[in-house]
Amino acid sequence: MLLYGYFRSSAAYRVRIALNLKGLPYDQTFVHLAKLEQLSDSFAAINPQKLLPVLVADDGSQLTQSLAIIEYLEETHPAPALLPKDPVGRARVRALAMAVACEIHPINNPRVLRYLTGTLGVTEEQKDAWYRHWVEDGLQAVEKLLVSSPATGRFSHGDTPTLADICLVPQVANGRRFKCDFSGCPTVMRIEAECQKLEAFAAASPPRQPDAE
Amino acid sequence: MLLYGYFRSSAAYRVRIALNLKGLPYDQTFVHLAKLEQLSDSFAAINPQKLLPVLVADDGSQLTQSLAIIEYLEETHPAPALLPKDPVGRARVRALAMAVACEIHPINNPRVLRYLTGTLGVTEEQKDAWYRHWVEDGLQAVEKLLVSSPATGRFSHGDTPTLADICLVPQVANGRRFKCDFSGCPTVMRIEAECQKLEAFAAASPPRQPDAE
Numbered sequence: 260m261l262l263y264g265y266f267r268s269s270a271a272y273r274v275r276i277a278l279n280l281k282g283l284p285y286d287q288t289f290v291h292l293a294k295l296e297q298l299s300d301s302f303a304a305i306n307p308q309k310l311l312p313v314l315v316a317d318d319g320s321q322l323t324q325s326l327a328i329i330e331y332l333e334e335t336h337p338a339p340a341l342l343p344k345d346p347v348g349r350a351r352v353r354a355l356a357m358a359v360a361c362e363i364h365p366i367n368n369p370r371v372l373r374y375l376t377g378t379l380g381v382t383e384e385q386k387d388a389w390y391r392h393w394v395e396d397g398l399q400a401v402e403k404l405l406v407s408s409p410a411t412g413r414f415s416h417g418d419t420p421t422l423a424d425i426c427l428v429p430q431v432a433n434g435r436r437f438k439c440d441f442s443g444c445p446t447v448m449r450i451e452a453e454c455q456k457l458e459a460f461a462a463a464s465p466p467r468q469p470d471a472e
Numbered sequence: 473m474l475l476y477g478y479f480r481s482s483a484a485y486r487v488r489i490a491l492n493l494k495g496l497p498y499d500q501t502f503v504h505l506a507k508l509e510q511l512s513d514s515f516a517a518i519n520p521q522k523l524l525p526v527l528v529a530d531d532g533s534q535l536t537q538s539l540a541i542i543e544y545l546e547e548t549h550p551a552p553a554l555l556p557k558d559p560v561g562r563a564r565v566r567a568l569a570m571a572v573a574c575e576i577h578p579i580n581n582p583r584v585l586r587y588l589t590g591t592l593g594v595t596e597e598q599k600d601a602w603y604r605h606w607v608e609d610g611l612q613a614v615e616k617l618l619v620s621s622p623a624t625g626r627f628s629h630g631d632t633p634t635l636a637d638i639c640l641v642p643q644v645a646n647g648r649r650f651k652c653d654f655s656g657c658p659t660v661m662r663i664e665a666e667c668q669k670l671e672a673f674a675a676a677s678p679p680r681q682p683d684a685e
Binding site: 290308309310316318320321322323324326327328329331334335346347349350351353354356357358360361362364365368371374375378379381385388389392400403404407 | 503520521522523529531533535536537539540541543544548557560562564566567569570571573574575577578579581584586587588591592594598601602605613616617620
């Protein structure tokens with residue numbers, strides 16, 4: 260398989276973790292988001308959404324949207340499972356994943372930040388405060404979901420890593436870059452530290468990618 | 473089942489369509505987003521994310537995040553299917569759904585618009601232009617995904633409605649309210665019109681909800 264990624268893309272980071280957890284080998288090709296290579300005609304021909312990641316599957320299918328890609332990996336390579344077996348547990352894990360992937364990450368996407376500083380003319384300071392607001396507010400909601408449920412274990416759901424952890428760890432990494440205040444979410448941070456002990460997570464981290472700067 | 477919703481919440485609208493397509497009866501209770509009832513302590517106790525929808529399943533489980541809820545309905549009530557059978561097709565449908573649910577809708581969430589007009593002090597005109605920008609840009613990307621694939625049929629994927637259509641229709645409805653320009657996405661509009669012919673979609677529309685104003 261071939262992954263179109265970028266070391267700092269947290270959506271690509273999610274897919275790297277999932278591939279590693281499942282022990283699936285993959286090659287990477289890099290699209291430099293800071294240089295706006297995702298807006299090039301050549302990349303738009305691969306993904307009209309002009310977003311990372313894209314996974315080229317073994318049959319040549321070009322898959323987009325990180326959560327859709329990870330569900331595909333789960334269906335085609337079920338072990339180890341990244342979702343629990345029971346429907347209510349699966350719904351909980353997907354909701355935790357989407358509390359990051361739908362409620363935090365999109366609002367801080369580079370194209371949104373460019374609209375803020377470009378079209379709306381907000382200052383760098385206001386942009387950074389925006390970024391921190393959505394990370395801190397969003398992760399505090401995740402914290403409440405975690406502490407209020409007996410299903411939370413060593414990881415977000417039980418004692419093995421799931422799709423929820425796969426979304427959580429890259430979001431915390433992004434939050435660190437923008438110096439977010441994580442004091443409101445100790446359980447999130449405890450789980451993130453547990454994940455980092457696993458080589459599948461550590462090997463997927465931005466500094467360990469070939470295109471890291 | 474009991475759905476916490478609001479007639480104009482497009483995430484609740486998605487769940488209403490899915491319940492209707494599957495022929496599942498449900499009751500509704502309403503959380504008035506414009507009156508900020510979602511921020512109340514009583515609702516935050518139900519969903520710490522302070523977001524709609526919440527579905528109370530038959531076993532009493534409180535499920536959040538519309539796409540996680542619909543995947544739960546798909547797993548517990550498989551017919552009629554809202555996802556195709558083959559993994560690549562399922563990945564395509566989920567990616568189309570997320571091209572709306574992760575890339576358009578969150579950026580135009582009421583709390584984001586409140587941050588723009590409140591904290592950042594942008595004008596109503598700038599806020600409306602922001603809204604239209606993300607809808608138009610996002611639906612044009614969906615359009616390209618649709619026209620570039622032979623899998624597109626009467627609906628977004630083949631000739632029966634899927635999760636992709638369930639996300640598309642409420643997004644178009646929101647876009648209409650903000651007078652978006654849909655001229656760049658004729659296939660999106662053709663599919664939206666096909667969906668509206670189905671009572672499952674029509675009965676889920678905002679004007680037909682008991683709390684419609």
